[in-house]
Amino acid sequence: FGHLEEGAAQSPARQHEYTESFVLSASDSFEVVPLFEAMVRAREAVGQSLGGFDPFADYVKSKTGAIRDQFKCQAVEYTVTVKGGQVLLKARPRKDV
Numbered sequence: 692f693g694h695l696e697e698g699a700a701q702s703p704a705r706q707h708e709y710t711e712s713f714v715l716s717a718s719d720s721f722e723v724v725p726l727f728e729a730m731v732r733a734r735e736a737v738g739q740s741l742g743g744f745d746p747f748a749d750y751v752k753s754k755t756g757a758i759r760d761q762f763k764c765q766a767v768e769y770t771v772t773v774k775g776g777q778v779l780l781k782a783r784p785r786k787d788v
Contacts, residue, residue, distance in 0.1 A: 764788075
């Protein structure tokens with residue numbers, strides 16, 4: 692889920708780049724839905740499928756818990772980026788939330 696590479700050549704329409712950010716303050720599946728939808732959009736933009744919601748939600752819950760424990764923060768910011776035909780999912784602690 693973290694760094695996802697693109698395998699096939701892209702058409703010019705699929706080479707657009709963008710970033711979406713989401714702040715999760717709980718490990719509730721409800722908060723993961725918009726992040727999952729952003730990942731689906733990003734993967735579709737580069738011609739790849741993501742898979743099911745449950746494995747993704749489990750990964751995000753685990754990652755969020757680990758970051759919250761490590762950095763003693765209440766929230767974690769996830770950023771979905773499409774750049775150079777690759778989809779990136781990055782997580783960082785947010786102590787200001």
